[in-house]
Amino acid sequence: MKIRRILATAVAAAVTTPVVFLSAAPAFADTKPAAPAQTQEQQPTIDQLKKDVEAAQKAYDAALLTVEELIEALEAFSKPEHELQVALAAAKTAAAEAATKKTAADAEVVEAQAALDALAPEATPEEKAAAEQALTDAKTAAAEAATAKTAADAEVVKADTKIDDERVATARKIGEAQKVRDGALKTLNAAKEALKKAEEEAGEEEPPPYEDCFPDEKFTSVVTGLPSKVVAGTTVEFKLTLTNGTERTIDEAYAFVALNAFDEKGLKPLDKYLDLEWNSGGTWNDVPVAEELPVGTLKSKTSADIKLRLKVDADTPAGQGITFSAGDFWNEDGTCGGTPDLTEYEFDILAKGSTPGKVEDAKGTPGTKNTTQQGATSTTPVTNGTLAKTGSSDANAQLALAGAAAVAIGAGAMIVVRRRKAGADA
Template identity: 55%
Template sequence: MKIRQILATAVAAAVTTPALLLSVTPAFADDKPAAQTQEKPSVAELEKAAAAAQTAYDDALAAEKAAKEVLESLDENSPLAKAAKAAKEAAVEAAAAKTEADQAVVDAKAAVEALPETATEEETAAAASALAEAEAAAVAADQAKTAADAKAVEADTARDDERVAAARAIGEAQKVTKQALADKTAADAALAKSKEEEAEGGEDGGEDDTCVPEPKLATVVTGLPSTVVAGTKVNFKLRVTNGTDKTMDEVFPFVYAHATDRSGLNDLDHLVHLQWSTASSSKWKNVDNENYIEKISPLKAGAHADIKLRLTVDASAPAGNGVTFVAGDYWNDNGTCGGSPDLEGYEFMIAAAGSKPGKVDDAKPSTTKPNTSDLKPQSAGSASPAGGSLAATGSSSATSQLALASGAALAIGAGAVFVVRRRKAGSHA
């Protein structure tokens, strides 16, 4: 089997099949995404996916530009801006009219009070009538001002709401553009990798059988709780077992924690952290950016090595779901190499900070592992962590886990599948 392009398969599936958006839920282990049985795409299919991703990105850029133009058009000459300006002017005029009417009332009252004792009945009646008219006009002016003020506020609100809606539309368009760019990048990378692998395979497109799947290289997690409370740390153990009858000169354990909120749509990877330690290196160290930890050198036939792991979930993490993937790769001094054909996925729930879940069971693996109970222990070596190392898994069954979301395969990086592998002329020479 060709084992170096499974990541390309996962990426292409994520780009071309939106239904694979992340859904790590309690039913995750039971419902297998279609990508699990999907054949590796050809270069032509990847070219089509890359072209579609490019088109989607171009459309997203155009939509973002159009949204920005809408906001820019909402200047003082826009209909709602003009309406707001006119309403404000009307309110100013109404206020002036009310001031004038109020003054008329003051003047009318003064005229009544200024009437001399010798004023005739006609003069007194005229002054009283003028006062009554002034007071009626003042009431009308006050009502007109109230109505004008309300219209001005309404017009201002409509204008502001329009601008806020336009700004939000830009924000949403930018999110779409960002996702489209990520999909485009993934598709381009998958295509480039596929072409590279095709070229390396020779004109006949021959497969590279240097690295092979090795199901007897077992990785088993114990002690990982099935529920982890946000804001806490949990310690557990990874046992890597060489179930073959040959020594593996260098074994590279692979670990990767992935999480989402309860909706399954929001990635929480930045809120979950993995660290490791061994008997030879007791200080806790972060898993490297390719999701590898310290290599075991060597791992003898029938032997196993135990690595301590620590999972930390930030207190800010919302309730959600997680899965810890494990696998192992090996590289021999003679240039042969291989690794676990599948990722082992151990699912756990994330409880909100402060939760009291009580006693919980350990997380269970999503695939069956070989029986290694009769194998003898061996401690891990103290060599440096693997960098740019052989990736962790190669069978198509892993792609259902890797293609959980658009871009999930790329988030795992070089450590997800047999893609970024150690070569004879590479860093392991």
């Protein structure tokens, strides 16, 4: 979506005070080089390039699904209802029963020995023979019980080892699947870049899908779990939840998160001390600047969570930060829109070793409304599974959308600066 590229650029340039924009789409961080130059006769058609992109997208989606399924399979090994866990529990029960029987058999040996030892000197040969036979029988039963316990204990070890072996094998499969996923992503990015270049060279105008864009209050982006106070040298995990409260399924949903941080006077940027990561396919990845997070299809009345992790370097000076969240969507019929505004979440950065005590979550407050004459929401989304479709409105509409988001985010950053400076001067 060309509009998204223009928007991301405008957002990055909007805040004149140095800031750090961190978002969560490592899958799309690098711009891949175009294919080697070819002669006019050798160049594939745009239709063929589109088919290449579609095929590459399917391959990447399949590889991503494989990774997710393997991770679920790995996690399932710890669940009590898993067949291997059921087998282990049964083996432990049998071992416990075998141990109980061995204990009882050993006690029988002790009693038989005591009975033999207690025979009176005048006991008859028959009485002595009976006592000796009872002791022999008890010892035989005890030996059998010991053998059974050893075998039962071995079954426990065997069942436990099988779980460990399956876990290791699955973990290896995950690693291999992640390599396949990463390779499929490179192929997808290269295919998209080739298509983009071909369309630019052909001078084709992209169809305007933004005439029906609109902000929708039932489409929300909310950050939860971000503390209102973060101590330097710590790591905090939180999430961004994108919710489709509308009555229809959204074909493609996108989320956006950005972060600004300054010292206590609001003058010195703290971007070099902060690192934001997102959980993609079960692994944490560094977040590139001003990228989209694709959430994919979002059914009516459902939500999707994006796991985020903020690392604050131990050398970070005391200061403050503000996180922005927003979202937008695109439908196959050309309609699109998003959250009516950017939501701001302020938090304090405390020096290393600080003890903030009980800390509440940062509270979200609506920022500047981001609408255009067309009614389109002006957010910079961050994506999670499928890249945005290629297409844009006319140049004026694009610049209007980008400018609105730029002003909104720029104003948000300046709010922090002014507020903190006022506090320091006081």
